Amino acid sequence: MAEPALALVQSSPSPARAQIAFDNVALTLGGKAIIDTISLEVAAGEILCVVGASGCGKTTALRLAAGLYQPTGGSVRFEGEPMRAPRREIAVVFQDYGKALLPWRTAAGNISLALETIGMRAHQREARAAELLAKVGLAGHAAKYPTEMSGGMQQRLQIARCLAQDPKVLLMDEPFGALDAMTRQGLQDEMLALVASTGATVVFVTHDLEEAIYLGDRVVGLLPHPGRVGLELTIDLPRPRDQLATREQPEFLRLRRALFDFIKASE
Amino acid sequence: MKWSVLGWRLASFAVAAGLITLWQFAADQRLISPVFLPGPDRAWASLMRGFTSGDLLTKLAGTLTHMAYGWLLASIVGVALGAMIGSSKTMRAYVAPTLELLRPLPVSAIIPVAIAALGLSQGMALAVIAFGSLWPMLLGTIHGFAAVEPRLYEVARVLHMSRLAVIFKIALPSAAPDILAGMRLSLTVALILAVVCEMLAGLDGLGQWVLLSARSFRSADLFAGVMLLGVIGYVTALAMDAAESRLLRWQAARR
Ligand SMILES: Nc1ncnc2c1ncn2[C@@H]1O[C@H](COP(=O)(O)OP(=O)(O)O)[C@@H](O)[C@H]1O
Ligand SMILES: [Mg+2]
Numbered sequence: 207m208a209e210p211a212l213a214l215v216q217s218s219p220s221p222a223r224a225q226i227a228f229d230n231v232a233l234t235l236g237g238k239a240i241i242d243t244i245s246l247e248v249a250a251g252e253i254l255c256v257v258g259a260s261g262c263g264k265t266t267a268l269r270l271a272a273g274l275y276q277p278t279g280g281s282v283r284f285e286g287e288p289m290r291a292p293r294r295e296i297a298v299v300f301q302d303y304g305k306a307l308l309p310w311r312t313a314a315g316n317i318s319l320a321l322e323t324i325g326m327r328a329h330q331r332e333a334r335a336a337e338l339l340a341k342v343g344l345a346g347h348a349a350k351y352p353t354e355m356s357g358g359m360q361q362r363l364q365i366a367r368c369l370a371q372d373p374k375v376l377l378m379d380e381p382f383g384a385l386d387a388m389t390r391q392g393l394q395d396e397m398l399a400l401v402a403s404t405g406a407t408v409v410f411v412t413h414d415l416e417e418a419i420y421l422g423d424r425v426v427g428l429l430p431h432p433g434r435v436g437l438e439l440t441i442d443l444p445r446p447r448d449q450l451a452t453r454e455q456p457e458f459l460r461l462r463r464a465l466f467d468f469i470k471a472s473e
Numbered sequence: 474m475k476w477s478v479l480g481w482r483l484a485s486f487a488v489a490a491g492l493i494t495l496w497q498f499a500a501d502q503r504l505i506s507p508v509f510l511p512g513p514d515r516a517w518a519s520l521m522r523g524f525t526s527g528d529l530l531t532k533l534a535g536t537l538t539h540m541a542y543g544w545l546l547a548s549i550v551g552v553a554l555g556a557m558i559g560s561s562k563t564m565r566a567y568v569a570p571t572l573e574l575l576r577p578l579p580v581s582a583i584i585p586v587a588i589a590a591l592g593l594s595q596g597m598a599l600a601v602i603a604f605g606s607l608w609p610m611l612l613g614t615i616h617g618f619a620a621v622e623p624r625l626y627e628v629a630r631v632l633h634m635s636r637l638a639v640i641f642k643i644a645l646p647s648a649a650p651d652i653l654a655g656m657r658l659s660l661t662v663a664l665i666l667a668v669v670c671e672m673l674a675g676l677d678g679l680g681q682w683v684l685l686s687a688r689s690f691r692s693a694d695l696f697a698g699v700m701l702l703g704v705i706g707y708v709t710a711l712a713m714d715a716a717e718s719r720l721l722r723w724q725a726a727r728r
Contacts, residue, residue: 292633293633306625308625308642310646310723323632323634
């Protein structure tokens with residue numbers, strides 16, 4: 207445990223560069239302390255993965271970062287400013303894609319929803335939607351309704367809608383949790399490529415420890431009741447990552463062991 | 474798929490033709506006195522006569538007008554009120570018990586009240602038809618707005634959608650199936666009440682035509698009017714079907 211803590215001190219982003227900052231954040235909902243307390247900084251362009259036992263407050267922490275909840279203690283800041291409400295630069299990929307998409311709009315129409323709110327003209331929207339669909343591997347599915355698509359396709363569509371916001375930050379809540387292993391690995395690599403091309407900051411919540419290590423620059427482990435940071439690991443695996451080679455590296459296995467022990471102990 | 478649809482169409486035509494034949498037979502055999510039951514031939518002749526003289530057309534237009542005005546008024550009020558009540562939890566809590574009390578009230582019970590207040594007038598008919606057809610739409614809209622997926626409101630917040638955009642791009646389309654189902658029910662209610670009001674207040678319309686024909690034992694005219702009412706019910710339901718399948722195309726994709 208001493209080793210990763212040391213690594214954290216070395217790599218900890220300086221406050222000036224922090225894009226999202228949790229400063230002694232606490233949240234009480236319905237008289238129950240859900241989070242108490244979290245201090246955390248996410249640097250611009252970083253991929254931060256958050257793991258923890260079920261019910262430990264991962265989703266709640268993400269909602270705080272999104273501005274969907276206001277902290278009852280401490281502050282959440284985006285580029286130094288306190289977060290008072292959701293902002294367009296911060297996109298959220300919800301876990302339940304089936305509920306987050308508009309079933310009465312086609313794939314292109316769902317993306318258009320985001321484009322409409324930024325005031326893009328109708329004739330530009332169509333081209334931009336097609337471009338974004340192609341980007342997430344859904345070219346040719348523009349006219350399909352979400353219910354005509356597989357789970358993986360629907361989650362791709364939600365990601366495309368988030369990209370339509372032109373976000374600086376992507377907050378993702380177990381986005382691939384409901385998908386089968388093959389689809390999940392494909393989407394992991396697609397997401398890494400997308401993020402590399404846009405330079406967006408990513409906060410990625412998952413309960414899959416290997417996924418966290420595979421994707422992240424850093425992994426934070428939360429402890430439950432109330433939610434707080436129990437572990438930070440810096441992932442020094444080379445990029446681009448590879449589903450087979452990366453997962454076979456001794457460093458990957460060592461990190462996996464450390465995370466596994468942490469989760470085991472936290473339960 | 475196409476063929477089976479065609480098959481069902483043919484079968485339903487065959488049933489209708491069979492019933493008409495049976496009707497003609499009953500009339501020809503005088504199983505029921507012709508004073509009460511004209512044959513389809515006489516009813517048809519009366520219908521044609523009514524159309525060529527223009528009498529029946531005026532009555533048809535009268536009924537359609539009463540129905541349309543009442544139904545449209547109810548639609549506007551029902552959807553607007555329903556949206557307001559349905560989208561607020563507190564409003565629902567306050568208003569729902571009152572609605573549950575008023576809903577089972579037969580609309581015919583308010584007709585005397587409406588007559589006392591507004592007289593035997595067009596205004597009375599409008600009020601009664603609108604009030605009666607308001608309920609299915611109001612309740613449908615409330616349910617539709619209350620059932621909007623909360624996650625979609627969060628999507629709207631993250632996207633910074635305006636209040637108006639949230640109503641028109643999220644709440645209304647999401648509630649559309651419930652609203653349209655309410656509108657369909659209301660259409661039937663509006664037709665029934667239009668006929669009743671025309672009978673009671675002697676307003677120009679098929680209700681009055683049917684009543685007067687019955688009183689003077691003109692059974693062929695009576696049947697012509699009733700047939701026309703059936704056609705109105707059928708055609709408006711078809712129009713509603715067409716509107717629904719256009720507006721709810723996305724639901725067909727789900728099935
Ligand atoms: N709106 C709420 N009101 C009260 N308790 C809540 C609310 N949302 C979540 N919780 C509780 O907070 C804890 C953390 O929930 P959550 O953030 O969803 O956990 P995770 O995403 O890690 O599984 C859980 O115990 C949950 O029951
Ligand atoms: Mg969760």
